[in-house]
Amino acid sequence: MQEQKIIQVKDKTFAVSIPESELKQQIKRVADQISSDFAGQEPVFLAVLNGSFIFAADLLREIDLHCEISFVKLASYQGTSTTGTIREVIGLNFDITGRPVIIIEDIVDTGLTMAHMLDTLKGHNPASIDICTLLLKPTKLQVKLDVRYCCKQIPDDFVVGYGLDYDGFGRNTKDIYTIV
């Protein structure tokens, strides 16, 4: 029997749950689907920092389309009492008006981050917006969210690696690990 890979990130112990080979396979499957669905179009990929940087790099290299990518963050700050919370996508350095947009996210948990992102991006009048996530915890979703592309659904356990962190650490692994 193969020895199970275990890592320590700060005070927590994690064991491999999705090996690199499976990630590669699932990412290729999703990339092929996107390339086919958007054939003849020039989509804009918006990779949500920080967690999606490795996924975005691997996904984009499997995409067979003329496309652009921008790395964005969703910033929220308190406005005046009449405007409430203001949300802004920072890092969006070109015009997405009339363009097909594909958001690249590391993991959808409650779905609130993606719901806010969709709301904010709609204000820029893109032709379409789709979500592409590496991981999805379906049992945790709190909002109705149409996740068109998902590499893998996972149970409701905390994961790290392949770009995802625990308190800033643990992003630099090839496999994904689940807390034990």
Ligand code: 5GP
């Ligand atoms: P949501 O708004 O969908 O609840 O949360 C999405 C964000 O929460 C992700 O982009 C990620 O930063 C963080 N997150 C949710 N679940 C996990 C997890 O299991 N591991 C890590 N590292 N981050 C997570």
